[in-house]
Amino acid sequence: MSRRRASSRSLFGAAVAAAVLVAACSSGPRPTPNPQRQAADSLTQGAARALARKDYAAALRQYEGALAAAESIEDFERAGSALLNLALVHSRMGQLSAAHARVDRILAVPARYGATLHAQAAARKALLEVDAPDLDAALRWTDVAQSVCAEPCVVGATLADIRAHVALERSDPAAAAGHAARAVALATGGGLEAERGNALRLLGRAQTRLGQTTEAAQSLASALDIDRTLGLPERVALDLVYAAENEERRSQAALAREYYERAIAVYVAAGNAKAADLVRARLGRTAAAAAAMQ
Amino acid sequence: MAVESDKAASMRRQNLIVIVLAVLLAATLAGSIAYQHGAFSPLAQVYFIADDAAALTPGTTVRISGFRVGKISSMELQPDLKVKVTLTIDAEQFPRLRADARADLVREQLKPPMIDLRAGQASGPLSSADPRIGYRRRGTLTEIAEDLRARLAPILDDVNQVSTSIRTRKGDLEAVLANANTITTELAGTAKEMRAMATDMRTRLAAIGGQSQATLAEVNKSVVRIGGLVGEAQKGLDQVTTALPALLQKTGDTLDHVNAIARDARTVSAAAAATVPEALRGVPPLVDDTREIVAGARQAWPLRDFVALPPPATLPIDSLDPAVLREPTPGK
Numbered sequence: 332m333s334r335r336r337a338s339s340r341s342l343f344g345a346a347v348a349a350a351v352l353v354a355a356c357s358s359g360p361r362p363t364p365n366p367q368r369q370a371a372d373s374l375t376q377g378a379a380r381a382l383a384r385k386d387y388a389a390a391l392r393q394y395e396g397a398l399a400a401a402e403s404i405e406d407f408e409r410a411g412s413a414l415l416n417l418a419l420v421h422s423r424m425g426q427l428s429a430a431h432a433r434v435d436r437i438l439a440v441p442a443r444y445g446a447t448l449h450a451q452a453a454a455r456k457a458l459l460e461v462d463a464p465d466l467d468a469a470l471r472w473t474d475v476a477q478s479v480c481a482e483p484c485v486v487g488a489t490l491a492d493i494r495a496h497v498a499l500e501r502s503d504p505a506a507a508a509g510h511a512a513r514a515v516a517l518a519t520g521g522g523l524e525a526e527r528g529n530a531l532r533l534l535g536r537a538q539t540r541l542g543q544t545t546e547a548a549q550s551l552a553s554a555l556d557i558d559r560t561l562g563l564p565e566r567v568a569l570d571l572v573y574a575a576e577n578e579e580r581r582s583q584a585a586l587a588r589e590y591y592e593r594a595i596a597v598y599v600a601a602g603n604a605k606a607a608d609l610v611r612a613r614l615g616r617t618a619a620a621a622a623a624m625q
Numbered sequence: 626m627a628v629e630s631d632k633a634a635s636m637r638r639q640n641l642i643v644i645v646l647a648v649l650l651a652a653t654l655a656g657s658i659a660y661q662h663g664a665f666s667p668l669a670q671v672y673f674i675a676d677d678a679a680a681l682t683p684g685t686t687v688r689i690s691g692f693r694v695g696k697i698s699s700m701e702l703q704p705d706l707k708v709k710v711t712l713t714i715d716a717e718q719f720p721r722l723r724a725d726a727r728a729d730l731v732r733e734q735l736k737p738p739m740i741d742l743r744a745g746q747a748s749g750p751l752s753s754a755d756p757r758i759g760y761r762r763r764g765t766l767t768e769i770a771e772d773l774r775a776r777l778a779p780i781l782d783d784v785n786q787v788s789t790s791i792r793t794r795k796g797d798l799e800a801v802l803a804n805a806n807t808i809t810t811e812l813a814g815t816a817k818e819m820r821a822m823a824t825d826m827r828t829r830l831a832a833i834g835g836q837s838q839a840t841l842a843e844v845n846k847s848v849v850r851i852g853g854l855v856g857e858a859q860k861g862l863d864q865v866t867t868a869l870p871a872l873l874q875k876t877g878d879t880l881d882h883v884n885a886i887a888r889d890a891r892t893v894s895a896a897a898a899a900t901v902p903e904a905l906r907g908v909p910p911l912v913d914d915t916r917e918i919v920a921g922a923r924q925a926w927p928l929r930d931f932v933a934l935p936p937p938a939t940l941p942i943d944s945l946d947p948a949v950l951r952e953p954t955p956g957k
Contacts, residue, residue: 514944525943
C-alpha cells in the first residue's frame with residue numbers, strides 16, 4: 332500500500348517537472364527586429380538630444396534620416412512625428428517656409444497619418460502662422476485642429492493659448508483672459524505643466540490690461556513658480572518682464588524695476604544678451620518716465 | 626498662657642514666610658518659562674496663503690535653520706476657500722527675510738509637522754506692510770520614496786534590457802566573427818590560386834601577341850590588388866577579434882557599474898523613509914546619473930545595434946514655440 336503511494340507520488344512529481352520543462356521550452360521565438368524602425372528611433376533620439384543642446388543642424392540631419400527610414404517602410408506614425416519635429420527645427424532656425432512645407436505634407440493627406448497627427452499638424456501650422464504673423468490664418472488652423480482633435484484633445488490647452496494670444500494682439504483682453512483661463516484648466520487636467528505656465532502668463536498679461544493687477548500678479552507669480560520648477564530660463568525671464576509691466580501699471584516703480592533687473596540677470600545668466608539689452612532699454616525708458624513724473 | 630500665644634504667633638509668621646516664598650518661587654518659575662517662550666521679546670508676523678489647511682495647526686513650530694523662532698498663531702479661511710496662515714516669529718528674525726522668503730511645511734515620520742522658514746535671496750527685504758511669504762508643502766519621506774521608485778522603475782527596466790541584450794547577443798556576435806574569419810581565409814586562398822593561375826596563363830600565352838600580353842598583365846595586377854585587399858580585411862578582422870574580449874569585458878564592467886548604482890539607489894529609496902532623509906533628498910541627481918550611464922551604455926559599441934529603443938515621441942506642440950512670443954516685448 333505504502334509502496335504504491337510512494338510510486339504515485341514520484342509519478343506526480345515527474346509529471347510536474349515535465350510540465351515545467353515544457354512550459355520553459357514553449358516560449359515563442361524573439362520577434363525579428365526591424366532595422367529601419369530601429370534606425371528611425373535611434374536617429375530620432377539623437378535628434379532630440381541635438382535639439383536640446385540647440386545644435387539645430389545636427390537635429391535637422393538626424394530627423395531627416397529618421398523620416399527617410401520611416402518612409403522606407405511606410406511607417407506613417409513615425410514619419411508624421413519626424414515631419415512635425417522637422418517643422419519645429421525649421422521654425423527654430425527661422426526657416427518658416429521649410430517648416431510649412433513639412434507640415435503641409437501631413438495636412439495634404441491627413442487620413443494617412445491619423446487624427447492625432449492631423450490635429451498636431453494643424454496646431455503646428457497655427458503656431459507657424461502666429462510667427463508669420465498672420466493671425467486670421469492662425470485662428471483658421473486652430474479651428475481645424477480643434478475640429479479633428481478627439482477628446483481629451485492632446486493639444487486643447489495649446490489651442491486655447493493660441494486663441495488667447497490672438498485676442499491679446501487684437502486688444503481684446505477680456506476674451507484673452509477667458510481663453511487663457513480655459514487653457515489653465517485644460518493644461519492642469521492634462522498634466523501639461525509647461526503649457527499651464529504659458530496659460531498663466533497669458534492670463535496675467537490679460538488681467539494686467541484689464542486693470543486687475545492684483546490677480547495678474549498672482550497669475551504671473553504662479554507662472555514663474557512653474558517655470559522655475561521646470562528649469563526654463565527663457566520663460567522665467569518672460570514671467571519677470573510681464574510682472575514688471577504689471578507693477579508699472581499699478582505705479583509700483585520700485586517693484587517694477589526689481590523685476591526688470593531680475594529678468595536681465597536671468598537673460599545674462601542664460602547667455603541671451605540680445606534679450607537682456609531689450610529689457611535694459613525698457614528699464615531705461617521706465618526710469619526716464621518716472622524721473623519726468625517727479 | 627502668654628508663652629503659648631508667642632509660639633502660635635511665631636508659627637503663623639513662619640507659615641506666612643513659607644507661603645510668600647512659595648508664591649515668589651512660583652512667580653519666578655512662571656516668569657522664566659514665559660521668558661523662555663519669548664513672552665517678553667518683541668514679535669513680528671508674516672503670513673502665507675495655502676490651498677488647504679492639511680497638516681497645519683495653530684501652535685505648529687516655525688524654525689529657521691533648525692532653530693525655533695516662532696509658531697503658527699492663526700489660520701483663517703478666505704473667500705476663495707484658501708487658507709491664510711499667520712506665523713508669529715521673533716521680531717529680530719524679520720529683517721533677515723527677503724522678498725522671496727518661503728515657508729516649507731516639513732512632515733517626517735513620527736515627528737509633528739513643522740514650518741521651515743527660508744529667508745530667500747532676493748535683493749529686496751520682505752515688505753513690512755504686506756509680509757506675505759511663499760509656501761510649499763514638502764512631500765513626506767514615503768511620498769518621496771514612492772516618487773523615486775516611480776523614477777527608478779524605467780531605469781531598472783533599461784538595465785535589465787541591456788543585461789539581456791548582452792547575454793543573448795554575445796554568442797551571436799562571436800558566431801558572426803568566426804564566420805567572417807572563415808570566409809576571409811577562404812577568400813585569401815582563392816586570391817592566391819587566381820594569382821598562380823594568372824602567372825601560369827601568362828607563361829603559356831606569351832606567344833599570342835603584345836596586346837594580349839598587356840591585357841593579361843592588367844588582369845594579373847587586379848588579382849594582386851584583390852589579394853592585397855583581402856589581406857587588409859583579414860588584418861582588420863584579426864584586430865577586431867583580438868580587441869573583442871576586452872571590449873566585451875569593458876561593457877560588462879560598465880553594466881556592473883550601472884547595476885551597482887541602480888542597486889544603491891534602490892536601497893536608499895527603500896531605507897530612507899526610516900533613516901536617512903537628507904541622503905534620500907540627494908538621490909534625484911544619482912537617478913539622473915544612472916539614466917545617463919544607461920544612455921551611455923546604449924550608445925557604446927557593441928550595444929548600440931542590439932538594444933531596442935523606445936518608440937519616438939513627437940515633440941510637444943507648445944504655444945510658446947513661435948519666436949515672436951519668446952521675445953521680451955513688454956508693453957506691446
